[in-house]
Amino acid sequence: MTIPPLLLLAQGRKPRLRRSPAPRPKEIVLHMSVAKVLREHARSDWQWCHVPTGEIRDKRTASKLKQMGAKAGWPDFLLIQPRGRLHCLELKRAGEKLSEAQDAFRMWCVRHGIPHVVAFSIDDVLIAFEAWDCLSIKIAKQRTDESLLSKGGGE
Secondary structure, three states: OOOOHHHHHHOOOOOOOOOOOOOOOOHHHHHHHHHHHHHHHEOOOOEEEEOOOOOOOOHHHHHHHHHOOOOOOOOOEEEEOOOOOEEEEEEOOOOOOOOHHHHHHHHHHHHOOOOEEEEOOHHHHHHHHHHHOOEOOOOOOOOOOOOOHHHOOOO
């Protein structure tokens, strides 16, 4: 049983302070890292873009975007290989889950044979990019962890 710190102090004992958990990096950091990798190393015959639908907006702007066709659930990055095949990349902060709309879109992709990866780290992203062969460089660090492929990352 753990004794509360104030009670330890009242007894003349020194409480052992616990470290607070390290803060999780914000998702935007991962988005910017992925964009940097693609800007610097995407194969020239591939096309890609970031779909900026996740930011907080005022109601007026959100209404305009919705009228223009913005839809919930679409992935953060769309990549198109030279033969026209679409690849979808959804980025999530460690510990977060897909929204209902994001999961529905992911399942639609799986049913239609469209590669869709949910990545929680730059390592996950690089594994997907290696599998898709969309970079002009080869990643030196090879991971044996195939857990990403079980999330829908394989072709």
